[in-house]
Amino acid sequence: MRIGVITFPGSLDDRDAQRAVRLAGGEPVALWHGAHDLEGVEAIILPGGFSYGDYLRAGAIASLSPIMTEVVDAANKGMPVLGICNGFQMLAEARLIPGAHTRNAHQQFIRRDQRLRVENASTDWTNGFTEGQEITIPLKNADGRFIADDETIKRIEGQGQVAFRYIGVNPNGSFDDIAGVSNERGNVVGLMPHPEHATEPGFGPDTPAAMSSGVDGLTFFTSVIERALVK
Amino acid sequence: MPTIVVEVMPKAELLDPQGKAVTFALARMGKSFASEVRIGKRFEVTVDEVTDEVLAEVKTLADDMFSNSVIEDVVSISVLDSVGA
Amino acid sequence: MPTIVVEVMPKAELLDPQGKAVTFALARMGKSFASEVRIGKRFEVTVDEVTDEVLAEVKTLADDMFSNSVIEDVVSISVLDSVGA
Amino acid sequence: MTDAQLTEAPGGHVPDTVANAEATPDREQPYGALGLKDDEYAKIREILGRRPTSGELAMYSVMWSEHCSYKSSKIYLRQFGQKVSESMKKNLMVGMGENAGVVDIGNGWAVTFKGESHNHPSYIEPFQGAATGVGGIVRDIISMGARPVAVMDQLRFGAIDAPDTQRVVNGVVSGISFYANCLGLPNIGGETIFDPVYQGNPLVNVTSVGVLRHEDLHLANAKGAGNKVVLFGARTGGDGIGGASILASDTFSSGGPTKRPAVQVGDPFAEKVLIECCLELFRDELVEGIQDLGAAGISCATSELASNGDGGMFIELDKVLLRDPSLTAEEILMSESQERMMAVVRPEKLDAFMAVVGKWEVETSVLGEVTDTGRLIIHWHGEEIVNVEPRTVAVDGPVYERPVAYPTWIDELQADSAAQLERPETGDALRADFLAILGSPNLADKSWITNQYDTYVLGNTALSFPDDGGMVRVDEESGLGFAIATDANGRYCQLDPAQGARLALAEAYRNVAVTGATPVAVTDCLNFGSPENPEVMWQFSQTVEALSDACLEMEIPVTGGNVSFYNQTGTQPIHPTPVVGVLGVIDDVAKRIPSGWQDEGDNIYLLGT
Ligand SMILES: Nc1ncnc2c1ncn2[C@@H]1O[C@H](COP(=O)(O)OP(=O)(O)O)[C@@H](O)[C@H]1O
Secondary structure (H helix, E strand, O other): OEEEEEEOOOOOOOHHHHHHHHHHOOOEEEEEEOOOOOOOEEEEEOOEEEEEHHOOOOOOOHHHOOOHHHHHHHHOOOEEEEEEEEHHEEEEEEEEOOOEEEEEOOOOEEEEEEEEOOOOOOOOOOOOOOOOOOOEEEEEEOOOOEEEEEHHHHHHHOOEEEEEEEEEEOOOOOHHHHEEEOOOOOOOEEEEHHHHHHOOOOOOOOOOOOOOOOOOOOHHHHHHHHHHOOO | OOOOEEEEEEEOOOOHHHHHHHHHHHHOOOOEEEEEEHHHHHHEEEEEOOHHHHHHHHHHHHHHOOOOOOOOOEEEEEEOOOOOO | OOEEEEEEEEEOOOOOOHHHHHHHHHHOOOOOOEEEEEEEEEEEEEOOOOHHHHHHHHHHHHHHOOOOOOOOEEEEEEEOOOOOO | OOOOOOOOOOOHHHHHHEEEEEEHHOOOOOOOOOOOOHHHHHHHHHHHOOOOHHHHHHHHHOOHHHHOOOOHHHHHHHHHHHHHHHHHHHHEEEOOOOEEEEEEEEOOEEEEEEEEEOOOHHHHHHHHHHHHHHHHHHHHHOOOEEEEEEEEEEHHHHHHHOOOHHHHHHHHHHHHEEEEEEEEEEEEEEEEEOOHOOOOOEEEEEEEEEEEEEHHOOOOOOOOOOEEEEEEOOOOOOOOOHHHHHHHHHOOOOOOOOOOOOOOOHHHHHHHHHHHHHHHHOOOOOOEEEEOOOOOOHHHHHHHHHOOOOOOEEHHHOOOOOOOOOOHHHHHHHHOOOOOOEEOOHHHHHHHHHHHHHHHHEEEEEEEEOOOOEEEEEOOOOOEEEEEEEHHHHHHOOOOOOOOOOOOOHHHHHHHOOOHHHOOHHHHHHHHHHHHOOOOOOOOHHHHOOOOOOOOOOEEEEEOOOOOOOEEEEOOOOOOEEEEEEOOOHHHHHHOOHHHHHHHHHHHHHHHHHHOEEEEEEEEEEEOOOOHHHHHHHHHHHHHHHHHHHHHHOOOOEEEEEEEEEOOOOOEEEEEEEEOOOOOOOEEHHHOOOOOOOOOOOOOOOOOO
């Protein structure tokens, strides 16, 4: 499966997302924000980083990039799209996902190995998990606080669009401990923690078994690949 | 050159963590005259000239780009005296 | 309750990276009417009443806490109509 | 010709031309206010055979400053290059004297690394000072042709409970966090120490490491007459040129620029784009060399590039893209605006060069070209304002053998040893001592700092905090990687600078060795008080001599470093603080040894004396 990873000016975890796709058995395709071309990929990742320095609002300027026209079109037609951290912020700015992000409640950048509960295991990017499964994924962000008005929160909670919730610690003050959200159709998923950094033994979060051995993030990428095979 | 000022504030019903942090700090400092501080943004847009068309463009920018209507309101758009600042 | 508005801008002679990124984005979008955007902050301080003393206190806060005089200027302090916003 | 006859340039001020300098030999110049001594000014006049123009004075004054010329430390630093054995040279691809040293780590890979200080700016404006400190050292790494892959920070602050410490600590830590996280560079370790001696003079040292293939190694020099000299990156503004306004007021009497800030504002996003842009330029072989612009900006880049190349360069200074159009020529020469680079490009490759910078939306202007005249000639709106031999600016600056004096207080300090401290006699007293030690901010957990630093980005971090050394995988196929640790103990160095320096090296060496890597090279960041204080100069000379001897003994070469003098409050110098960084190589990071107990049932041994 060819999975596109879009690089924006200021993207940082783009090569890591490509590596994760490769480790999951997919074929990563590097895409450039300035082109109006998805090069025939079957799924898209908006990677983490500080596109445009997080200036104005995180993800805001990138969401106006040329390629985002194609991304929005493809997403609306059902192509799987994963937004990680800065990519999640872009999805919200592009209104592919409800809500918005503000600065962390404690006002600082934070990096930690974050425990999450899988709330929706039916999206294109989460179907390899089971509902209620607890996973550990690195988190690192400054503007990670997910917020929305009451009505929106009620709606996405009611429709099962909350894909992941923080457990243990709410690291940024997100409403309802929300860590990840999908669109109604379940093909577009955004989350604040970084699954691509939990895909390779030796470079992931610590687990009770051994240091740096966590690979819970791999399931995001295998989920989308396996579902494509079934289709 | 003339400047158009756009002011954006976090929506009143949403918590503004930065403002809250400042409000708390003021309370700690004993500055009880201030009951709340909210923090928004001020954009100064330098334009060649101020026409109705330019003002309309800036209004669109203010709504679509300078602010995110999910969390923010545009509270004012005004033209700065070329003298002022 | 009355609100005092304090406006802070990055010093004109210093780089404003944020404003620069927005200026570039506007150019990319073909919005050539805007030659420069600079981005500062707007503080809304809610006070019990506006007295000379409170205004003086807010002025001190504006200089010492809301702005960093090494890199920013306080460009205005004004009282908001209780109606407005 | 008199001043009045000069034409007014568009910038609104009258430039001081070479012709004018020749015509007005007796004009008084504010060299003292620019930090030049009487004899240094006399030397400049002798070199030029006339008085310098104000632009030349600007260049000499910044390039002959302690910071850029190493005039007090040069005679000592030579030892690092001299005390080397054949085996120490074996893996050294680039040694002392370049932007950063380069070490061969095998399989065609090389590592470049260096530490640098940004102490004074970080006291004035902690956030921006520390942020631009990260930016500066990372540009050194890029200019070697390497991709930066990690940073470390060595921080020293005043007492943790002193009123000003909070401002400095929070500003510095968030500045480093902001800039390095936004660049996408994992922070893999560092030091944080609180001591009242650093109260008015915190130390902010940043180390950066880059990796490259052997064939990608580039040195910054301007060779090949006719090659274009190109400035790219951020526009030039009035950053960090507080001092240059003295010159401005010298060149024109009225209506000059008013405010010239002494601080610089960093734009990590611009630097991230610049990194990718430079790497693409190197990859596509579109540049002969790239020089970073740091302190002394264009003065430094032009004179160093020319000195390291064929020796001649012609620059049209009015081609520099400005953020602030009111800048004078002298100010442009001295501006320390961040996120700028200068490249030397073959004319036939210029179009392709422009296409790459265009792709990254990096603003660029061609300033001039390399010449075979042996002179650095700078024009401002068609008038010659600088005509110098570049080496006299960049290389052959003044060299001092400052007086050294054995400190009057040191015997007494050494005599006051820990042996004289009262010993706890009771369990309670012992407990109190123990708690006092545990509660020391220097021993306490540092995760409130390190949690603000990204370690995951790039996906190659094998070790970071709380490990003793950081480790990064270089080659995904083989697992080849490097480890690095940095250490210093200012209190030991205050007691005995030579012994303190040896201990710093030994500690960093051990911290690398315990990760499983083999130490191969050293960098240092030498933080001291004023070199004009003979006791400080004694500390410095002791440090360098001991460190170079110790490196010879351990058989690892010093590949580069940084000297920061004038770290003092009033006349009270800081403790001598030579931060020593050791780089090691490991053939497969999978074999690394983290600190911390690994598995139940493992035996515990205490080694050494
Ligand atoms: N300013 C800093 N930046 C990055 N890492 C730091 C910093 N300060 C401390 N550390 C890291 O935190 C860990 C603990 O530091 P420290 O308490 O000094 O340990 P040690 O005494 O073992 O050197 C180490 O891994 C060190 O590299």
